[in-house]
Amino acid sequence: MDHSLEQHRELLRAELAALPPVSPRMAACRDLFRRIRRVAIIAGASRSGSSHLFALLRRLPGVISPPGECQPYYRLHGLPLNPGPEGDALGPETSKLDLDAMAGEMLAMLGSAATSKDRYDTPGLLEAHTARLTRTLLLQWPGFRGHGAELYERISTGLHRGWDPRFGPVSGGPGWNDLTEFLHRLEPRFHPSWYDGAVRTSGEPSPGIDPLGPPHDGPILEEPPFLRLAPEGPLEPRELETSWLLLKTTADCHRPHLLRALFPEAELRWLHLVRNPASSLNGLYDGWLHQGFHSWDLGNSPTLPASGLDLEPYSSRHPSGRRWWKFDLPPGWPALTALPLAEVCTAQWESANRALSEYLSASNETCMRVRHEHLVTDASSFRHCLAGILSFLGLPKEAGRAFEFAAHPLVQATRAPTPYRWRERAALFEPLLETPAVVDLTATLGYDPGRREEWV
Secondary structure (H helix, E strand, O other), X not given: OOHHHHHHHHHHHHXXXXXXXXXXXXXXXXXXXXXXXXXXXXXXOOOOOHHHHHHHHOOOOOEEEOOOOOHHHHHHOOOOOOOOOOOOOOOOOOOOOOHHHHHHHHHHHOEOOOOHHHOOOOOOHHHHHHHHHHHHHHHHOHHHOOOHHHHHHHHHHHHHOOOOOOOEOOXXXXXXHHHHHHHHHHOOOOOHHHEOOOXXXXXXXXXXXXXXXXXXXXXXXXXXXXXXXXXXXXXXXXXXXXOEEEEEOHHHHHOHHHHHHXXXXXXXXXXXXXXXXXHHHHHHHHHHOOOOXXXXXXXXXXXXXXXXXXXXXXXXXXXXXXXXXXXXXXXXXXXXXXXXXXXXXXXXXXXXXXXHHXXXXXXXXXXXXXXHHHHHOOHHHHHHXXXXXXXXXXXXXXXXXXXXXXXXXXXXXOOOOOOOHHHHHHHHHHHHHOOHHHHHHHHHOOOOOOOHHHOO
């Protein structure tokens, strides 16, 4: 064990524990997670559109969720900060993990996006937003650690003096700019371009920001592009019993047993989100060459070759490309460290979908397969797909009537969405799409390998 990394985690855990709670009423109750009865899990390989589906479904009435992925809570309370050859994979054995602390950290961030726009006058909203924003910034930026109490006080004072809670230190606005300057003094690399939405349509880095390196040194808890928080009021304990808890963390494809361990008494329902392999591989390839999506610093891993990563054309573009991995880390990853980037993307897509499919086939968990294409192609397909998800979760069909196809949330995008974009790299991907393993999995996921011309 790297004792410096473990000490780093212990100090951060202590600082978070000392902050005021998001919801005092929730904090006063014991064993709150035991009250959760229903958990809906969006699972799929990276770049399959899970962030988009999560942003959509968390706006439904009767749904509560953390604001983003659970990876920060997992890594803060037990998952390794230096990976072994198994990568992100985790078997049924979870005794070395602090499951109660993971659940508690998740609980501290829960909110309801369905009512956030109508609850700016809700008692406790400003306090809840202050607590969530402070916790999020501490998880994102190591340079802020040790300043949590001061950060909380500055945000709280500003909000009570009239700062608009719809804005923040990333988007700016009256009052918030002063906080942004304070944060930049603590961490010079703090910049809005590290946040979701800042460079997603142009792909161009911001001046003074390293376009390919990681946002900071040391282990990543939340993977960039970082989360922007919208204000959401505090939950009441009863909402845990009556709502669906919605979760989404792409690496959970490799560790589905962790979700069952976290919620041993709850009903779990899986939304297995799939996307045609050509678009998935193209999305991964774009992400590897994008400013963001750093997940693992492998520089201190004993299983990394001395020469470092050799994933062309990624690794030679920047010194960090020799040590920083992006997206999920499949089991057996040391065998991937000197492959062309397109083959690494193929291995990531294949291993995630295969691991999840095998788990769901062998378990008694309830699952619905959702095609990403049905959510983005046209309004009719969107409405039909959303109706199917609502039925699967037992939610009234009226819950989705306010959702418009043209008003889709654009999240975690590297470029503006374009149909058939994968064809720009068709010559690169088509030999990989024709390998027996990929053809087999493509058919298993419900796509016809012989009709690639139809893949959006």
